[in-house]
Amino acid sequence: MTTMRALSAFTTAELDAMDAMEAGLQEKWPTRGIVTGSIYAPDCDENPFPGKYSVEITCVDCGAVRRIATQDLFQVERCKECAKKHQRRNRSKNRLAKKSSPVALAARRARLEAELAALDAVSSREIEEMEDMEADAALGAGVSAE
Ligand SMILES: [Zn+2]
Numbered sequence: 001m002t003t004m005r006a007l008s009a010f011t012t013a014e015l016d017a018m019d020a021m022e023a024g025l026q027e028k029w030p031t032r033g034i035v036t037g038s039i040y041a042p043d044c045d046e047n048p049f050p051g052k053y054s055v056e057i058t059c060v061d062c063g064a065v066r067r068i069a070t071q072d073l074f075q076v077e078r079c080k081e082c083a084k085k086h087q088r089r090n091r092s093k094n095r096l097a098k099k100s101s102p103v104a105l106a107a108r109r110a111r112l113e114a115e116l117a118a119l120d121a122v123s124s125r126e127i128e129e130m131e132d133m134e135a136d137a138a139l140g141a142g143v144s145a146e
Helices: 012-028 080-099 102-143
Strands: 054-058 065-069
Touching: none
Parallel strands: none
Antiparallel strands: 054 065
């Protein structure tokens, strides 16, 4: 287990090394807007990601600052709120694309045609049954003396 240390307990050499590491990350991920001086060591007690380096990034959509583990830099570029919105947008876009693809449309048409055929079969059977009932009623009216 790592012992957590206060930020003030870090030596100048350690802080310099972290600054260098942060500069390297800024170079590797120029679009993440990594906030200079935001890096925390894995054993810094202010780090909400113990055991991992973390930095603050600037959301590409709204500019809000969010702290993330450096190992997530490859996949995180938004604050939590914008990430959620982005996901929702993507999902509905994908759903729409799926719905309107030629294969999906052909399948939908086939399903609707099958439903229509089934409805036709039912209604013509019902019409026949009603005609039979009417015929029976006409017969019955003649026979029964009510
Ligand atoms: Zn945002």
